[in-house]
Amino acid sequence: MAMPEHTAFDTSHPAVAVCYFAGVLAITMCSAHPVVAAVSLVGALAFSALSRGARATLSGLVWQVPMLVLVCLANPLFSASGSTLLWRWGPLAVYAESLAYGACMGAVLVATIVWFEDMARVVTQERAMSLLGGVAPTVTLMISMVSRLVPQLMRRAAVVRTAADATCVADGDGRPSRSRTRLTSVLLTWSLEDSLVRADSMRARGWGASSRRTSYRRHDFRTSDGMALAGIVVLAGVSAFLVWVACSQWRFYPTMPTLVAWWGYIPFAAFVALPSVLALVERASWRFA
Amino acid sequence: MSVDRIRSVETGDGAGVESVPALSFSDVTFAYAAVDGATSAGAAATQTVLSHVSLDVPEGAFCLVVGDTGSGKTTALTLAVPAIAPVGELEGHVAVFGRDVDTLSVAEAASTVGYVFQDPEESLVCDTVWHEMAFGLENLGVPADVMRRRVAETSYFFGMGPWFDGDVASLSGGQRQVLALASVLAMRPRLLLLDEPTSMLDPIAEKSFLSALFRVNRELGITIVVATHRPAPMVDYATMAVGMHEGGVRPVDLDSLRGPGDRLSVHGSPRDGDADALMGVIGRKAESRPAGVRGRCSLSLSDVWFRYGREDPWVLKGLDLELPMGGTGALVGGNGCGKSTILSLVAGSLRPRRGRVDVASASSVAYLPQDPKALLVAADVVSELMEWSGRGGYGPGEVDAVLSSMGLAGMGERHPYDLSGGQRQLLALAKLLLMRPRLLLLDEPTKGLDLSARDQVADVVRSLSDEGVSVLVATHDLEFARATADQVSMVFDGEVACTEPPADFFADNLFYQA
Numbered sequence: 001m002a003m004p005e006h007t008a009f010d011t012s013h014p015a016v017a018v019c020y021f022a023g024v025l026a027i028t029m030c031s032a033h034p035v036v037a038a039v040s041l042v043g044a045l046a047f048s049a050l051s052r053g054a055r056a057t058l059s060g061l062v063w064q065v066p067m068l069v070l071v072c073l074a075n076p077l078f079s080a081s082g083s084t085l086l087w088r089w090g091p092l093a094v095y096a097e098s099l100a101y102g103a104c105m106g107a108v109l110v111a112t113i114v115w116f117e118d119m120a121r122v123v124t125q126e127r128a129m130s131l132l133g134g135v136a137p138t139v140t141l142m143i144s145m146v147s148r149l150v151p152q153l154m155r156r157a158a159v160v161r162t163a164a165d166a167t168c169v170a171d172g173d174g175r176p177s178r179s180r181t182r183l184t185s186v187l188l189t190w191s192l193e194d195s196l197v198r199a200d201s202m203r204a205r206g207w208g209a210s211s212r213r214t215s216y217r218r219h220d221f222r223t224s225d226g227m228a229l230a231g232i233v234v235l236a237g238v239s240a241f242l243v244w245v246a247c248s249q250w251r252f253y254p255t256m257p258t259l260v261a262w263w264g265y266i267p268f269a270a271f272v273a274l275p276s277v278l279a280l281v282e283r284a285s286w287r288f289a
Numbered sequence: 290m291s292v293d294r295i296r297s298v299e300t301g302d303g304a305g306v307e308s309v310p311a312l313s314f315s316d317v318t319f320a321y322a323a324v325d326g327a328t329s330a331g332a333a334a335t336q337t338v339l340s341h342v343s344l345d346v347p348e349g350a351f352c353l354v355v356g357d358t359g360s361g362k363t364t365a366l367t368l369a370v371p372a373i374a375p376v377g378e379l380e381g382h383v384a385v386f387g388r389d390v391d392t393l394s395v396a397e398a399a400s401t402v403g404y405v406f407q408d409p410e411e412s413l414v415c416d417t418v419w420h421e422m423a424f425g426l427e428n429l430g431v432p433a434d435v436m437r438r439r440v441a442e443t444s445y446f447f448g449m450g451p452w453f454d455g456d457v458a459s460l461s462g463g464q465r466q467v468l469a470l471a472s473v474l475a476m477r478p479r480l481l482l483l484d485e486p487t488s489m490l491d492p493i494a495e496k497s498f499l500s501a502l503f504r505v506n507r508e509l510g511i512t513i514v515v516a517t518h519r520p521a522p523m524v525d526y527a528t529m530a531v532g533m534h535e536g537g538v539r540p541v542d543l544d545s546l547r548g549p550g551d552r553l554s555v556h557g558s559p560r561d562g563d564a565d566a567l568m569g570v571i572g573r574k575a576e577s578r579p580a581g582v583r584g585r586c587s588l589s590l591s592d593v594w595f596r597y598g599r600e601d602p603w604v605l606k607g608l609d610l611e612l613p614m615g616g617t618g619a620l621v622g623g624n625g626c627g628k629s630t631i632l633s634l635v636a637g638s639l640r641p642r643r644g645r646v647d648v649a650s651a652s653s654v655a656y657l658p659q660d661p662k663a664l665l666v667a668a669d670v671v672s673e674l675m676e677w678s679g680r681g682g683y684g685p686g687e688v689d690a691v692l693s694s695m696g697l698a699g700m701g702e703r704h705p706y707d708l709s710g711g712q713r714q715l716l717a718l719a720k721l722l723l724m725r726p727r728l729l730l731l732d733e734p735t736k737g738l739d740l741s742a743r744d745q746v747a748d749v750v751r752s753l754s755d756e757g758v759s760v761l762v763a764t765h766d767l768e769f770a771r772a773t774a775d776q777v778s779m780v781f782d783g784e785v786a787c788t789e790p791p792a793d794f795f796a797d798n799l800f801y802q803a
Contacts (some may be wrong), residue, residue, distance in 0.1 A: 126417060137427060142416070148416035151458055158638075159663045166636035166656035167677070167724055182666055190662045193706050194411045201412035202424075203372035205476065208400030210430030216423030216440065218435040 007051050007122055008278035013225040016232065021119040023236035024272060028111050033247045034100065035265055037107040043272030044114035050279040051121050057114075064113060070107035075102025083254045095205035101252040118275075126218075133215035140215065153187060160186050239268035308385040310345040311480045311512035312369055314538075317342045317381035319364060338364045340536040341381075346514055348386075348479070351506045351526055353518040355541060356533035358709050358739045362516035365533065366482045366736045370404050371395075385480055394428050403478035407485040407737070409465035413472075418453050423469055425476040443475045447501060461624045463494025467501055474505065481505065483515045487522070491624060491765035499523055518739040520546040571800055585649060587614045587728055587759035588635055593644035595630060604630050606621070606783030607644070612776070613759040614649065617750060619770035619791075622780035630729035631654065631780070632730045635761060650727035650759075659732045661717030662706075670708070671701040674720055681724040691719045696745065711742020718749060727754060731762040735769050747773050 009017040028040040048057040073097050083096025123146065133140045160183055242264040250257065319339040338361045346352045354362050366372050368383050371390050383390050383400055393401065407413035415421040422443065425768055426436045428781070444453050447467055452460060460468065466486060473481065483502070487495040503526040506513045515523060520530065524546050541582040556665040588611070595605040604627045612618040619629045633639040634646050636656040648654060667673040674688045692698050695715045700708065714734065721729065731750070735743045743766075750760055750773045764770055770777050771791045786792070 037727060053748075138323040141420075141424075141427070144415040144417065144420050148413070148457060152410075156663065159658045159660070162633060162636055162638035163656050163658050163663050164653050165593065165638060166730070167721060167726070186663065186666045189665070189706065193662070197406060197408070197411040198414060201404075201406055202414055202428075203395075204370050204399065204404040205425035205473065206372075206396055206428040209396035209399055209428050211395070212430055213427050214433060214436065216428050216436050218419065 004280075005051050005053065006282070007047075008275055008282060009122045012228055013219050013221045014123060015129045015221065016225055016228045017119070017127070018131060019229055020236075020275070021115060021123065023240075025112060025115050026120075027236070027240050027243055027268065027271075028108060028115065030254075031108070031243050031247050032101075032104060033243070033250050034104050034107075035259060036243050036246065036268060037104050037111060038266065038267050039272055041107045041111040041114070043112045043269075043276065044118060046273070046276040047118050047279070048278050051118055052278055060114065060117065064110045068103070068110050071106035071109060072099060072102035075099065077103065079253075081253045095256070097252050097256055100256060103263060104252075120246050130215075130218045133217065137213040137215045141213070149191075153191065156187055156190060157183060168212050233272045235267060235274075239271045243268055309348070310384075311348040311350070311386060312344070312346040312482075312514060313382075313384045313387075314342045314365070314368075315382045315384070316381065317365075317368070317383060319361075319368065319375075319377055319379050319660070321375060323379040338377075339368075340538070342538045344531060344538055346512060346529070348512050349506075349510050349526045350512055352512075352514045353520050353523055353527045353530040353541075353543075353546070354514060354533060355520045355530060355546060356516075357518060357741070358711065360533040361536050362533050363484050365538075366404070366484055366516055367506060369480075370402050371398050371480060373404065376381050399425060399429065399478075400476050401478055401480065402629040403473035403481045405466075405469050405473055405475065405481065405483040408489050409462070409469045410489075412469055413457055413465060414587050416457055418449065418455055418457060418468060420510055421457060421472050422453075422475055424472060425617075429476065439475050439477070446474075446504075447471050461494065463490050463498060463624075466490060466494070466498050470498070470501065470505070474509075474511075478511065480512045481514070483513070485517055485737075487513065487517075488519070492767070493623070495522060499526060502526065507688065546643065585614050586611045587616065587648070587650065588612050588646075588648045588761065590631070590634065590647075591645050592639075593634065593641045593646060595627075595634065595639065595641050603783055605634075605641075608780075608784050610778060610785050610788070612759055612761055614664050615754060615759055616775045617754045617760040617762070617773055618788075619774035619777045620761070620763040620780055621765070621767060621770055621777060626780045627783060629659070629732055630781055632732055632761065632763055635728075638728055648728060653725065653727040654730065655721035655724055655726035655728070656730040657717055657721055657732060657734060659736060664712070664717045664720055665705040668704060669702050670697065670705060670716060672724060673705050673716065676720070677724060683723050684715075688703060690722060695719050695749075709739075709742075711738045711745070714738060715745060715749075718746065722749075722753075726758065728759045728761070731760065731764075733764055733766075734762060735764065735766045743769065 009020075024040070025045075028036070031037065031040075045057060045061075048060070050095045077092070079098055079101070080093045080095065082097030084096035086094045086096055086099070088094070117121070125143075129143060132143075161179075164179065164182070182258050246264060317339055318337070318341055320337040342365065354365065356362050364375055367375055368379070369385060370389055371393060372395060374390075385393070390398065390402075413421055413789060414424055419440065422440045423436055423725075426439060431439070444450060447470075449467070449471060452464060457465065457468070466489070470481075470483075470486075486502075487498055490498060498553060499522060502515075505511050506526070515527075517523065520527075524530075525542055527543055530541040530543050530546060531538050590608055590610040593605050593608045593610075594603060596603045601783055608627075608631070610618075610631070620631060622628055630639065634641060635648060636654060637648075637651070644781070665673055667676055670692070671685075674691065675685070678684060678688075689701075692701060696706075697712060697719070700712065700757060705713060708716060718734070734746050734750075738746065747769060752763070752771075753760055760773075762770070762774070776788050777791050777794040779786045779794075788799070
């Protein structure tokens with residue numbers, strides 16, 4: 001896997017990033033407005049290109065665009081309402097409003113997916129855990145153990161299969177169900193045996209010695225993080241209010257009002273563009289230093 | 290950066306002359322509690338493991354505890370750690386720094402005595418390096434600031450910076466064991482107990498682990514007790530040694546442990562008779578199979594290119610390798626050089642991206658993975674060996690014969706996991722041999738084995754070769770390669786750098802020596 005690109009969230013506390021993505025996702029998912037959906041989608045794709053790379057973004061679009069088209073075309077099947085009849089096949093009437101609604105929902109869906117992908121890149125498991133660590137150290141430890149043991153189990157499963165297949169392939173009576181039972185049985189015994197040693201290893205290092213576990217803190221919450229967080233909350237609040245206003249004046253059925261240029265879209269656009277702009281500024285500072 | 294003394298003033302080691310031993314056993318006798326089912330193996334109701342053991346390890350010592358598998362080394366060490374002490378009847382006293390271990394609280398014990406296990410794959414708990422380092426300190430409820438300082442200091446001491454941010458899964462075996470050591474040291478124990486800490490490591494990783502251990506002892510003044518069946522590599526670091534034999538303990542002269550304790554004889558050991566008996570079972574049946582023409586290759590890889598994923602680098606780059614029918618080939622080379630990948634390609638579980646892999650007897654290949662547990666599925670040894678009897682066309686008679694020739698007679702009722710590591714390896718090998726393979730693939734067959742088990746595996750491999758079975762073995766154990774192989778290939782940079790008979794191979798190498 002390629003190294004992740006650096007983003008503005010690198011230097012801030014994980015809470016800032018989590019708060020930002022939560023805000024963007026909430027506004028995007030709760031809105032049914034073509035401008036809001038379009039702005040959010042463009043912002044998500046831009047930040048995706050900057051943080052995950054153009055290639056990863058495009059390879060995602062390979063399935064996301066057909067999904068958007070599918071949602072758009074499928075909507076008239078379920079809601080045959082609207083006022084502008086485009087064409088009619090027997091009982092099936094296709095209205096422009098219905099298509100527009102489908103397109104808008106498709107855009108919201110794709111934007112949400114891409115924002116989640118962006119968030120996964122920025123808020124790595126380790127950062128998410130350090131956020132959780134202060135509150136629930138034991139849960140954090142459990143997640144850490146699971147994310148070590150599950151891949152280990154997968155690797156072992158591959159070894160068990162290789163060994164059995166290499167030796168028994170000749171006889172050709174591979175019965176998948178049988179071999180899966182066998183696989184589970186081998187892995188279970190193996191893991192149980194391991195867990196005895198692991199339990200000893202945990203106890204020898206003082207497991208259960210203290211009633212309250214502490215947490216190794218990798219990220220300090222500083223004043224600058226507080227200010228960033230406050231800024232994000234204010235911008236998210238303003239955007240959410242204006243988006244709510246826009247959505248409440250908008251309807252798809254029976255006829256769509258005309259879209260007008262309105263200053264109220266600007267805060268949300270700024271909110272959505274924020275990480276991309278910061279990433280571009282950061283890159284420019286390297287080029288023109 | 291001065292991190293010479295991780296152990297700080299808190300422990301008050303400036304107190305001058307200390308006559309209290311770091312670890313002392315006074316007239317300790319220990320017997321495991323009777324376990325249901327153990328009696329079937331012919332054991333007594335209680336099994337006395339230690340009898341009247343008295344031992345003082347002074348503070349600052351580097352003590353080796355040597356002895357064969359089953360001599361009670363592990364039991365003795367774990368008795369000093371109350372959290373993992375075995376259940377049984379204990380007489381006498383075990384004390385650390387003058388305090389009876391039973392009187393220590395969990396937290397006191399954890400920050401006084403550190404314990405490093407044999408296999409880091411089993412003993413590591415967390416997914417990331419930093420979390421593993423912090424694990425013990427989090428358990429003790431150490432405040433975050435103190436924790437950060439200790440973790441930082443310890444990782445500087447071991448030079449862990451470059452991989453501190455990584456996942457445990459991406460570390461080499463040697464790095465994992467260093468991590469296991471570091472995560473224990475972060476808790477600042479004054480006494481460190483290690484059970485066969487290098488048996489899972491390759492020779493190069495072993496050396497670097499031991500030198501880290503040496504620094505811990507000499508620079509930090511931490512008392513170290515290592516249980517090992519192969520003391521030779523550690524003798525130079527040690528200050529004292531004791532031998533354990535059948536539950537008793539006696540002092541041992543360090544110099545007597547020096548020397549090539551791990552030599553394998555090229556021409557076989559007195560156990561040869563057993564291996565011949567084994568071949569009597571396996572070989573007789575093997576004749577019924579179409580034998581390959583002598584002189585043909587049992588396997589050949591030509592211009593093989595392989596990588597694991599689209600984005601991954603090439604592991605094998607135009608690799609060529611041939612093994613004559615009935616020959617034994619050894620693959621040697623560093624960690625991650627592609628030895629195991631070659632075995633998987635031959636086993637057919639991976640396909641080359643380019644090039645050809647031809648196996649003359651593709652229908653009778655057997656593959657022994659690094660960890661024999663991957664082959665073990667049944668609840669007792671006999672049913673384990675019977676698992677593939679239908680496919681392999683053998684019966685209980687052959688199973689009995691193989692068991693006795695492998696020295697596993699009388700263990701038929703045991704659970705495979707109750708066997709020692711060496712016995713388990715032999716069991717897995719026996720299971721494969723019952724399938725009468727014409728080509729046997731072995732991945733690190735001597736990893737973690739004690740000397741006698743290693744000897745036995747070498748004997749089996751040699752007699753297979755006499756029977757015309759081809760063997761391809763990937764190993765770090767150069768001594769094993771020298772003793773068993775007809776040809777040794779060094780894998781480097783995705784290619785076979787050279788393939789030579791062992792005599793020439795080792796004669797021409799400067800430091801890759803057996």
